[in-house]
Amino acid sequence: xxxxxxxxxxxxxxxxxxxxxxxxxxxxxxxxxxxxxxxxxxxxxxxxxxxxxxxxxxxxxxxxxxxxxxxxxxxxxxxxxxxxxxxxxxxxxxxxxxxxxxxxxxxxxxxxxxxxxxxxxxxxxxxxxxxxxxxxxxxxxxxxxxxxxxxxxxxxxxxxxxxxxxxxxxxxxxxxxxxxxxxxxxxxxxxxxxxxxxxxxxxxxxxxxxxxxxxxxxxxxxxxxxxxxxxxxxxxxxxxxxxxxxxxxxxxxxxxxxxxxxxxxxxxxxxxxxxxxxxxxxxxxxxxxxxxxxxxxxxxxxxxxxxxxxxx
Amino acid sequence: xxxxxxxxxxxxxxxxxxxxxxxxxxxxxxxxxxxxxxxxxxxxxxxxxxxxxxxxxxxxxxxxxxxxxxxxxxxxxxxxxxxxxxxxxxxxxxxxxxxxxxxxxxxxxxxxxxxxxxxxxxxxxxxxxxxxxxxxxxxxxxxxxxxxxxxxxxxxxxxxxxxxxxxxxxxxxxxxxxxxxxxxxxxxxxxxxxxxxxxxxxxxxxxxxxxxxxxxxx
Numbered sequence: 003x004x005x006x007x008x009x010x011x012x013x014x015x016x017x018x019x020x021x022x023x024x025x026x027x028x029x030x031x032x033x034x035x036x037x038x039x040x041x042x043x044x045x046x047x048x049x050x051x052x053x054x055x056x057x058x059x060x061x062x063x064x065x066x067x068x069x070x071x072x073x074x075x076x077x078x079x080x081x082x083x084x085x086x087x088x089x090x091x092x093x094x095x096x097x098x099x100x101x102x103x104x105x106x107x108x109x110x111x112x113x114x115x116x117x118x119x120x121x122x123x124x125x126x127x128x129x130x131x132x133x134x135x136x137x138x139x140x141x142x143x144x145x146x147x148x149x150x151x152x153x154x155x156x157x158x159x160x161x162x163x164x165x166x167x168x169x170x171x172x173x174x175x176x177x178x179x180x181x182x183x184x185x186x187x188x189x190x191x192x193x194x195x196x197x198x199x200x201x202x203x204x205x206x207x208x209x210x211x212x213x214x215x216x217x218x219x220x221x222x223x224x225x226x227x228x229x230x231x232x233x234x235x236x237x238x239x240x241x242x243x244x245x246x247x248x249x250x251x252x253x254x255x256x257x258x259x260x261x262x263x264x265x266x267x268x269x270x271x272x273x274x275x276x277x278x279x280x281x282x283x284x285x286x287x288x289x290x291x292x293x294x295x296x297x298x299x300x301x302x303x304x305x306x307x308x309x310x311x312x313x314x
Numbered sequence: 315x316x317x318x319x320x321x322x323x324x325x326x327x328x329x330x331x332x333x334x335x336x337x338x339x340x341x342x343x344x345x346x347x348x349x350x351x352x353x354x355x356x357x358x359x360x361x362x363x364x365x366x367x368x369x370x371x372x373x374x375x376x377x378x379x380x381x382x383x384x385x386x387x388x389x390x391x392x393x394x395x396x397x398x399x400x401x402x403x404x405x406x407x408x409x410x411x412x413x414x415x416x417x418x419x420x421x422x423x424x425x426x427x428x429x430x431x432x433x434x435x436x437x438x439x440x441x442x443x444x445x446x447x448x449x450x451x452x453x454x455x456x457x458x459x460x461x462x463x464x465x466x467x468x469x470x471x472x473x474x475x476x477x478x479x480x481x482x483x484x485x486x487x488x489x490x491x492x493x494x495x496x497x498x499x500x501x502x503x504x505x506x507x508x509x510x511x512x513x514x515x516x517x518x519x520x521x522x523x524x525x526x527x528x529x530x531x532x
Contacts (some may be wrong), residue, residue, distance in 0.1 A: 138412075176328035227360060297412035298339045304419035305332060308426055312433075312445055313324045 020235025238300025
């Protein structure tokens, strides 16, 4: 029973926390640029507002109604499985890293299909770009998680986190450091943050993610927006859990789980703050330069695996 | 050796390799020199950790020498040449950057497989890291053969040298000080001669990209 409660709390935390993290990053950016900026809760309010509106859909846009639901459901499933606040989630025994990556990929694929479904120029362009980048980020993501899995000799996320909690010095091992950096690159690319994609524009020829979701409106757009920020929350949470596992609850007591939730919020918030500060200081890369960054992420992840095998 | 020494040795050796791989990623020549400087510092750290763990005064002196030559003198000489041509970038390497990075990952894997006998040469913790030095040598070769600018090629050559030095420190706890002194001076000499050559080429021909030197002119 606790397992299901923990999973439900995690999904809720990722949904609300993801939107708050998005607001936090926008706030940090505004402050760094000398503006006051919208309140941190702004994305949350916007989603609630859009949820109450009807969704205009293009002709032949049945897929547009399905895509947001698929995106939110797959991300919620991944958030329910992954050990974010505690390791004892429902279905933790099956919470393989491959399953979580597959669920995330299903969401990206659904978004790309939705971009193509409307048959507009922007949608197709965005979908094609997103798939090109995704073909480079997904292997890097898998290899980076595999690097975390080498010391535990298991791809199961829960046993991986348990192992690294039992061996706290492993956090400073070179393999761990390299894999963390690689995963950071992947998270930035997957969530469409600054050096890879510009999340704050809607009218630029270089945009990737916003081009795909340009045709959505009302409730559909609310769900897409929610799904996207859930991905942000999930990926930042996963990165925090894998890189610095301290605070993740291993017992079933409510105190430990509550503490785990607080730690999750603190770690993800700190990461979001870091990403936002890097964003402020960096310009968007040209689209043709992005594969170089992603290849660097991949080679770091590959190095992490090799080093993890060599250095015992 | 204690656990802390082992951990530091791990981090420093991996840093030497990772900085070598990063040289494939960066295009700005001055950034490459910065990477080389950091690699020299990491190499000196490897030597000094081993010197402290083995209470070896000669190795400590070698570490100081490595720091002076590879982290200070060589980058300074290269930096002077780079400063005369600010904004120099590696425009179009023979193999594009993403492919060369993936190739580097494959080379590192190869080095670990081929270098397994090296790791068995001695039973210590340091010897297990020796394949990383071999991987650095291979990555240095890749920089050397795929880059077109002479300065980037010199950086590639120096990465190879750093890789060889890493293998030496890890397997034999360093060579005698006299040999290391000779080797370091050789490296410094090579760098001075080749940078002078680059300067002369630039002064006489106005270009330094080797591909532009194929045709003859009056």
